[in-house]
Amino acid sequence: MRHRTLVTxxxxxxxxxxxxLGTPRVAVAAPESCSYAASQLRxxxxxxxxxSTVRQAQCLSNKWGGQPxxxxxxxxxxxxxxxKIEWIQxxxxxxxxxxxxxxxxxxxxxxxxxxxxxYPA
Numbered sequence: 134m135r136h137r138t139l140v141t142x143x144x145x146x147x148x149x150x151x152x153x154l155g156t157p158r159v160a161v162a163a164p165e166s167c168s169y170a171a172s173q174l175r176x177x178x179x180x181x182x183x184x185s186t187v188r189q190a191q192c193l194s195n196k197w198g199g200q201p202x203x204x205x206x207x208x209x210x211x212x213x214x215x216x217k218i219e220w221i222q223x224x225x226x227x228x229x230x231x232x233x234x235x236x237x238x239x240x241x242x243x244x245x246x247x248x249x250x251x252y253p254a
Contacts, residue, residue: 167192169206172242178233182210190218190233193241197221197248216253224248 170189178187188208194217195203204214218237219229225240233241 167196169208175235175238178210180210180212180215180231183208187214190214190238190241194218194221197244220250220252221248224250 167189169192170185174186174189176186178190185208187210188206190210191204191206191208191214194214195206197217204217215231218233219231221240221244222231222237223229225236225245227236227240
């Protein structure tokens with residue numbers, strides 16, 4: 134069974150390469166290392182908010198690629214964080230509102246393994 138799975142995975146990767154899909158632009162690490170706020174604490178956050186839950190969202194968003202590569206973990210929801218949250222939302226097919234709410238918290242904790250949307254200039 135394991136051999137069949139590896140063969141199928143290899144064939145899928147070859148097909149993806151042949152189609153020009155290449156490697157993903159975003160590498161995502163496990164979000165478990167972010168511990169500024171309890172994972173069950175998921176309030177709605179908007180531009181200008183501050184505190185430990187903002188710091189948690191910053192830490193989780195740093196698991197994504199894109200530019201800037203890392204947000205400062207200062208607990209302030211500023212314009213750079215707003216731009217990154219909008220990009221993350223777009224990568225998951227969510228409206229790019231910049232508001233961190235239930236669905237956005239979910240993707241921060243359970244990110245897609247890749248995103249082919251270019252990071253906004």
